[in-house]
């Protein structure tokens with residue numbers, strides 16, 4: 121992507137890949153920040169020269185690193201959510217079907233041509249992922265570097281946020297059960313031994329498992345977003361405190 125180009129140009133020789141490491145990109149109003157608001161590390165070129173300021177900064181830096189949202193934001197990555205999202209559908213199906221007598225033990229008749237439960241749950245993950253995945257700052261940098269500042273400001277204004285949030289909730293709640301209902305009907309129908317009542321119950325369970333996965337993943341993404349915001353806010357606060365000479 122071409123907005124990465126600028127990052128690469130700013131890299132000193134011999135530094136690591138720009139795709140995994142934070143490049144400490146700062147917005148205009150953050151130009152003097154000695155602590156990176158994205159990753160929380162110290163920014164070499166903004167470190168103070170004299171030792172009094174330096175120790176003051178290290179003190180603030182240590183203090184802000186101890187805040188729970190700053191600590192949690194480091195470990196609670198979208199990668200963890202992805203792994204969970206991948207295994208949750210089959211895991212939940214197993215638990216539910218093994219602990220009840222529904223006339224079948226797997227939703228999908230095992231064969232090399234049928235996908236695992238993840239393939240179904242995934243459809244519902246797409247929309248919440250689009251809206252709640254990723255750091256706010258990264259999104260801002262992306263749209264700003266592409267010159268979509270105005271678009272970004274509209275997209276991230278409170279009214280638009282609220283409408284999108286409600287739309288995503290409605291999509292998960294109203295549209296997804298219908299899609300899963302149709303899919304469930306087809307796949308439960310392949311268990312030829314089921315009575316009509318067992319078939320209906322099977323479809324219900326199929327919808328339930330997928331919806332549960334959708335809600336868990338959407339919830340985790342929202343929590344991830346909230347932690348990310350809180351963390352960024354604290355890191356910015358620390359910088360402001362340092363620049364104002366406070367603690």
Ligand SMILES: [Zn+2]
Pocket residue numbers: 142143144145156157158159160161
């Ligand atoms: Zn950084």
